Amino acid sequence: MKSVVLEEAEAILWSLRGVWDEDAVDDLDHALQSAHLAQADGADDELILAAALHDLGHSPLLTPRPDHDRVARLWLTPRFGERVGWLAGAHVAAKRHLALTESGYLDALSDRSVDTLSAQGGQARVGSQWTSNPWWPDALRLRRFDDAAKIPGAAAMTVAEVLDVAGRVVAA
Numbered sequence: 001m002k003s004v005v006l007e008e009a010e011a012i013l014w015s016l017r018g019v020w021d022e023d024a025v026d027d028l029d030h031a032l033q034s035a036h037l038a039q040a041d042g043a044d045d046e047l048i049l050a051a052a053l054h055d056l057g058h059s060p061l062l063t064p065r066p067d068h069d070r071v072a073r074l075w076l077t078p079r080f081g082e083r084v085g086w087l088a089g090a091h092v093a094a095k096r097h098l099a100l101t102e103s104g105y106l107d108a109l110s111d112r113s114v115d116t117l118s119a120q121g122g123q124a125r126v127g128s129q130w131t132s133n134p135w136w137p138d139a140l141r142l143r144r145f146d147d148a149a150k151i152p153g154a155a156a157m158t159v160a161e162v163l164d165v166a167g168r169v170v171a172a
Contacts, residue, residue, distance in 0.1 A: 005079045009166050013159050015059045022112050024150050027058050032156035033149035045165050047138050050087035051145045052162045080169050086135055087142055093126045094143035110150055
């Protein structure tokens with residue numbers, strides 16, 4: 001029997017089917033590809049789960065808002081812990097930081113990601129509340145999974161596999 005938290009996570013994931021924040025893949029495919037990339041990179045369960053659910057703020061089950069990173073943090077933290085929430089909540093700050101500090105990063109972003117970067121405040125040195133956190137390197141990893149998870153038909157985890165990861169995080 002699934003816990004309420006896992007049922008909520010499953011509903012959120014499935015609600016992303018048909019939500020288009022990118023041109024190439026919907027948000028469910030994006031989430032599952034992000035999780036796969038994290039897993040393939042050797043990420044731990046918390047980072048895999050944060051990668052899968054970082055864009056849950058786009059879900060029609062919630063109130064979609066421009067600050068979807070904040071929505072993700074607020075939704076994830078009480079359900080899956082501070083680190084999962086913080087990592088998902090840091091993905092916009094990581095994009096803003098990388099766009100300013102890493103040569104070629106901005107040129108590699110999708111057109112839609114460039115558009116949203118502008119709406120998110122543009123390139124910026126983010127504050128020490130982000131960069132001094134010991135989880136910051138993993139937030140940058142999550143951002144790279146996010147950026148790469150926009151390819152139709154690319155390898156992806158299944159919803160069931162993400163829920164297995166979520167179950168392990170809840171149990172830990």
